[in-house]
Amino acid sequence: DTAVxxxxxxxxxxxxxxxxxxxxxxxGHDTMYWYKQDSKKFLKIMFxxxxxxxxxxxxxxxxxxxKSPDKAHxxxxxxxxxxxxxxxxxxxxxxxxxxxxDTQYFGPGTRLTVL
Amino acid sequence: GNSVTQMEGxxxxxxxxxxxxxxxxxxxxxxxxxxxxxxxxEGLQLLLKATKADDKGSNKGFEATYRKETTSFxxxxxxxxxxxxxxxxxxxxxxxxAGKSTFGDGTTLxxxx
Numbered sequence: 001d002t003a004v005x006x007x008x009x010x011x012x013x014x015x016x017x018x019x020x021x022x023x024x025x026x027x028g029h030d031t032m033y034w035y036k037q038d039s040k041k042f043l044k045i046m047f048x049x050x051x052x053x054x055x056x057x058x059x060x061x062x063x064x065x066x067k068s069p070d071k072a073h074x075x076x077x078x079x080x081x082x083x084x085x086x087x088x089x090x091x092x093x094x095x096x097x098x099x100x101x102d103t104q105y106f107g108p109g110t111r112l113t114v115l
Numbered sequence: 116g117n118s119v120t121q122m123e124g125x126x127x128x129x130x131x132x133x134x135x136x137x138x139x140x141x142x143x144x145x146x147x148x149x150x151x152x153x154x155x156x157e158g159l160q161l162l163l164k165a166t167k168a169d170d171k172g173s174n175k176g177f178e179a180t181y182r183k184e185t186t187s188f189x190x191x192x193x194x195x196x197x198x199x200x201x202x203x204x205x206x207x208x209x210x211x212x213a214g215k216s217t218f219g220d221g222t223t224l225x226x227x228x
Contacts, residue, residue, distance in 0.1 A: 004158075041153075041202050041221040048215065056215055090158055101147045101166045102208070104216060106158035 003027050004107040006091050012113045013081060021076045021110045023091030031055075032074040033092040033104065034066060043090075049074055078112075086114045117142045121205045121219035128195055128226050136190040136222050138179075138205035146207040148172075148181050148188040153202040153221070162190075162203070195226045 004025045013019055025032060033056075034046040048056035049068040063079045074091060091107040122137040140146065147166040151159040163172030168183035177192045188205060205219040 041223070043159075043204065043218045043221070045215060092159075101164075103149070103161045103164065104151075104159075106151075106160065108158050 004091055004093055004105050006089075006107040006110050008110060009108065010111050010113075012115065014115055015081055015083060017081050018077070018079045019081060019112070020078070021089055021091075021112075023074045023076070023107055025072055025091075025093040025105070027093055027095075027105060029093040029095050029105070030071060031094045031096065031102075032068065032071075033094075034074065034076050035090040035092060035106075037088045037090060037109070039087070047074075047076075081112075081114045083114050086112055088112070117146070117207060117209065117217040119205050119207055119217050119219040121203075122222050123220075124202075124222040124224070126222060126224045128224070130197055130226055130228050131194045132226075134190070134192040134195045134199075134224070136203055136205075136224070138188045138190065138219060140186050140188065140205075140207050140217075142186075142207055142209055144209035146209040148179070149206040149208070149216075150177070150179055150188070150190050151204040151206060151218075153204065155201070159204060195224070197226045197228055200224055200226045 031050045033048045046060050047066045051071045052068045065077045068074045088109045092104045094102040094104045118141045149164040150162040152162045153159045163174040165172040165181035171180045179190045202221045204221045208216040
């Protein structure tokens with residue numbers, strides 16, 4: 001039973017296309033996140049949702065739009081893809097909003113390559 | 116704001132060597148501290164954590180002690196194995212800023228037989 005799952009695992013696409021990445025967690029957690037990891041392994045938070053409400057929105061181009069249909073799902077839609085969007089995108093979840101002691105559970109990642 | 120500084124990598128060790136990866140932090144509140152590990156091709160997973168000063172987190176032979184006086188949370192293991200080869204991230208989280216976690220830049224460890 002996968003706790004945090006993402007689809008697709010690999011995504012190869014042309015510049016200018018629009019694509020989506022889906023994330024689901026079956027842990028019953030209230031809070032979900034999207035992170036971007038670049039080729040040097042640096043991890044940067046992009047967004048966080050708590051029970052379908054956006055609570056963290058870092059400085060990210062507005063081509064990136066998260067959507068949370070329910071608290072178990074957090075999808076990421078990217079418009080007009082650029083070369084610099086190539087990275088590994090991780091979804092994560094944690095039990096409660098703002099609880100500093102909570103562990104984050106990460107998905108396996110989606111490797112996006114923009115050609 | 117919060118920040119985490121960890122030892123730059125890459126680190127290469129022989130099997131059974133002693134490992135230390137340094138991590139220091141700055142935080143506006145009273146943070147919890149974490150070490151996450153990322154094995155090749157996988158997502159991050161929790162290795163250990165500590166939620167208050169002088170707590171020691173431990174797992175799989177790894178240890179780290181929350182030192183408030185030196186704002187540090189150094190990761191140690193007495194005898195590394197080839198299977199410990201991974202990227203290690205130090206992180207903190209506190210009650211400010213919606214509980215957002217702050218991650219260090221990661222340290223790549225390679226253990227050779």
